[in-house]
Amino acid sequence: MPVTIYDVAKRAGVSMATVSRVINGSPNVRPATRKKVLKVIEELGYRPNAVARGLASRRTTTIGVILPDISSVFFAELARGIEDIANMYDYDILISSSDANREKELSLIGSMLERQVEGILFLGGHLDDAHRRLFKTANVPVVLVATEDPEREFASVRIDLRRAAYDAVSFLLDRGHERVAFLTDPLHAPMARARYAGYVEALAERGRRVEEHLVVETHPYYERALKAMATLLALPEEKRPTAIFAASDELAIAAVHAVQDAGLSVPDDVEVVGFDNTRIAQMVRPMLTSVVQPMYDLGAVAMRLLTKFIRQEPVESRDVVLPHRIEFRASTRPRVGAP
């Protein structure tokens, strides 16, 4: 029923190969012929079938993106970075949320491979042997994004989470805080563990040990975190933290509010540092000091790297670590000598 390349060829009085050439912008077509074919394409409303093309050419111009949850601000922003670069290179994007569920991840990877994606971007999960095996039999390049792979077996684009946490905690410790709390989503997640490692390291380097009660593990939602922090702040003053490092901005905001609810002031009584520097960091009062994770760039750089692998271009590094920094705002006290 739909118009095919064959219909166009017949009507234009040329072979389908010529039509194919016109469609694909081959220079080897006489201008007059091209014009004629183009006219017929217009008349017939011909629209090339990308599936057939994909089968014949073995190029689908599609890449697969697997992420924990597209509705999370963090991954949505990352996805946008991926999309923009993909677009620039004429790739379309197949997106699926995995809920960081291993089985779902594996099944999604399989499904994308069946669809003959030309590359896979895998975000924010944890790799085990099954993942590795699948990726290795894939025959298409894979880039991990914002994903912890201790083995560094696959190409990846990320920030140094451990170091970022280390920097944030060091900043707080160096201001003289005796008790810096760490508010985090469950520590079984690899990204949470990386931050925890940085927290521990910053303490250790100063001859301090982790005080169990200052590490607050909670579900990564505002309401839950608020309650968890309320409990911590109800402690007597000599056990209560005077600074809080939170693993996300959402957790940090919960911390800020818990402090205020306890009748204390941010930043005068308690300083708070968040993570990710999402839009919301600037939309609360006091505005949040936050570790900047360049989400859009992570996505963009990863996608660019993937195109290089697909085109077999040389790449400088398979493990790209993007810089992080701390954006200082009002949830911490002004730094001496800061602009």
Next chain:
Amino acid sequence: MPVTIYDVAKRAGVSMATVSRVINGSPNVRPATRKKVLKVIEELGYRPNAVARGLASRRTTTIGVILPDISSVFFAELARGIEDIANMYDYDILISSSDANREKELSLIGSMLERQVEGILFLGGHLDDAHRRLFKTANVPVVLVATEDPEREFASVRIDLRRAAYDAVSFLLDRGHERVAFLTDPLHAPMARARYAGYVEALAERGRRVEEHLVVETHPYYERALKAMATLLALPEEKRPTAIFAASDELAIAAVHAVQDAGLSVPDDVEVVGFDNTRIAQMVRPMLTSVVQPMYDLGAVAMRLLTKFIRQEPVESRDVVLPHRIEFRASTRPRVGAP
């Protein structure tokens, strides 16, 4: 190089038709044969080529989603609703951001049709004749989601934006406010216009006219809105609004902060109502009263509707209007008799 259905057939000593039947779960295969084939599939690590299948069967199990911006909280949440239902019906999703740019939208629609998507979900834009023409030649079902189409020509899933705005503004007016401001993103966007219509209607119904200076059009970002509101609040008291209806939660939060910056109190001096009831509404103090737009459900229902069209199942209504309501929180004063 990769294993094909033919390789499996040969090795299993059956025809490729039989292998195809096994893959597709056809009941017309002797159990012993099925088992043998399955074993070979396993041994060879055979993975069906979905592109070839799509070409042969004319079914790609792919649907196309076009939205203004995947990094926006609103659309990301909507996308998640779409995804979950799509998944349930074994569809994969091709997502693209259009930036609400007409040309981009048209080109994306074309590209998705070339890819033989089995249906299209079009979110949050404005339809003109070019869109309509494309959709009509598409031969695949289209569902508009959270999209204003005055002509109601295509199936759609949405809330009654005009009515929702009307309800919010009526609520404020009925509390005795003389001056209710409307803080909105640019009014050329159809969704913004719909809310504006509700604002006007609520006023008109009470014999009031729109006061130009109370309609504040701004870019839909916190910083810009904050400035715009500051200007408005700098007005002498008799021109200053005592209530603000904002077109999004982000704008509403800017309004709250502008009021506070002006040395006034929310809700005592100025009441503020937001829109969408995104997560952030509960993450600011005072917590935001907001019009609930069920984003996840909009996506889920739309996707479900699309599957019905694809399967040619009967549908009850082509214009699904989901209910909205107002979630009352602390940015408005307590209602008399409210729980």
Next chain:
DNA sequence: TTGAAAGCGCTAACAG
């Protein structure tokens, strides 16, 4: 229950 064979719509040598 199984197999043979004809496409699906296009690309990509190859020949001219």
Next chain:
DNA sequence: CTGTTAGCGCTTTCAA
């Protein structure tokens, strides 16, 4: 510069 001819890997009649 253009046409011919094989496929790409699978589904789907139609027979057997």
